[in-house]
Amino acid sequence: MQINFRRLGAKSLFLATALVVTMSAQADATITAIFGSGVGDNGWTAQTDAGVTLALRARERFPMPTNNVPSNGAGTYTFGDTTAYSLYGYNNLASWNFDFSINSGTASVNGYTYMLGIDTDSSLGMNFTSFDPLAVFNDNSFGNAGTTQGNGTDATAATKAGLAAANSLAQNSENFGWLNAAFDPTVDGTYSIYLAAFDQAGRQVTRSDITVVVGDGGATVPEPASLALIGVAALGMAAAGRRRSTKV
Incomplete structure (x- = not known):
């Protein structure tokens, strides 16, 4: 597992750079969602290079699960709800989840390594925590080109290695509040x-980037101290019961 922190310049500069990087990405792409129950296929920002397709999106999760994906068609997702929601002992859940999809285009996702970077800084500054989502998350859903909507196989800590070796597709849905005990969704x-x-x-073979804007985007919010993700190694505690209840 690799976790690293890096301080970048003003977020506005990064967003301009990210726009250039993702100009060839397919925004609002349709990707079959093999995780959860009744999760829609709409609104992904996908990038394909060398046969590998990576996709991200942000989707409304609270106050009740929906398939509302408020995308501008260029990789930015906007949410006006800054309420803190509670579920399964977590009291700092955002109204939105981010979903990711990995399609290696080969017999196994293990043909490549992956890095998921999450910006923990709500202000115009930026602080990434980066890690391999296949190594860290124990409850990813796995499948292949023939897997239909909602019918991926949910992994556990004991089965994830075998499922990764046998499948070309891996997906999951996460909330910043699950990953960071210090995350404040009301900001x-x-x-x-x-x-x-x-x-x-x-x-690097390919990369997909998205931006999530909450409320007014935090333009007037002073840059906070760097936030570290807490308990990343314990993310495997996300049991299949939580996944089915929260990823619909």
Whole structure:
């Protein structure tokens, strides 16, 4: 597991750069959602290179699960609800989840390594925490090109290695509040998320980026101290019961 923190310049500068990076991405793409129950296929921001497709989106999760994906068609998702929601002992859940999809285009997702970067800074500054989502999350859903909506196989800590080796598709849905005990969903902010794939030589094959704007985007919010993700190694505690209840 690799976790790293890096301080970048003003978020506005990054967003301009990200726009250039993702100009060839397919915004509002349709990707079959194999996780959860009744999760829609709409509104993904996808990037395909060398046969590998990576996709991200942000989707309304609270006050009740919906398939509302408020995308501007260019990789930005906007949510006006800054309420803190509670579920299964978590009291700092955002109204939105972010979903990710990895399609390696090969017999196994293990043909590549992956890095998921999550911006923990709500202000115009930016602080990424990056990690391999296949290594960290124990409850990913796995499938292949023939897997239909909602019919992925949900992994556990004991089965995830075998499922990753046998399948070309991996997906999941997460909330910032599950990943970071210090996350405050009531603060207006702008968050960036990226997903990248690397070949065995460590060269980046493809990458998808999205931006999530909450409230007024946090333009007037002073930059807070860096926030560290807490308990990343314990994310496997996300049991299948939580996944089916929260990812619909």
